[in-house]
Amino acid sequence: MLRRSAEREATSSLGHARWRAVALAGDVVEIGHAARHRLPGSSSAGADSLGHTRPCAVWGRYVVGADDSGVVSTRVPSSWDSRYLGPISRSQVRTVARPLRTVD
Numbered sequence: 001m002l003r004r005s006a007e008r009e010a011t012s013s014l015g016h017a018r019w020r021a022v023a024l025a026g027d028v029v030e031i032g033h034a035a036r037h038r039l040p041g042s043s044s045a046g047a048d049s050l051g052h053t054r055p056c057a058v059w060g061r062y063v064v065g066a067d068d069s070g071v072v073s074t075r076v077p078s079s080w081d082s083r084y085l086g087p088i089s090r091s092q093v094r095t096v097a098r099p100l101r102t103v104d
Helices: none
Strands: 005-013 015-023 029-030 060-063 067-073 093-097
Touching: none
Parallel strands: none
Antiparallel strands: 005 015, 005 093, 015 067, 029 060
């Protein structure tokens, strides 16, 4: 996981959500089967709570574009995020929450 990640809130056609940015411009990401490298607190699902099949971003290796972020929710395991939607455009980000204080 990238240490420079930040909480971001975004609104899309799916509604308002809070995600953690795990990939920023220029980062190389790989979307695929997560059996080996699942983020803590995350999970994947083939269907939503109503049983509708979830979309999945096309599997492969990508360089995140200058205006995009890869996002994931580790607080809501069933969140719709970059695992399903692909990168999120910066134009969709409403606010950025930054820590007031960090301790290493």
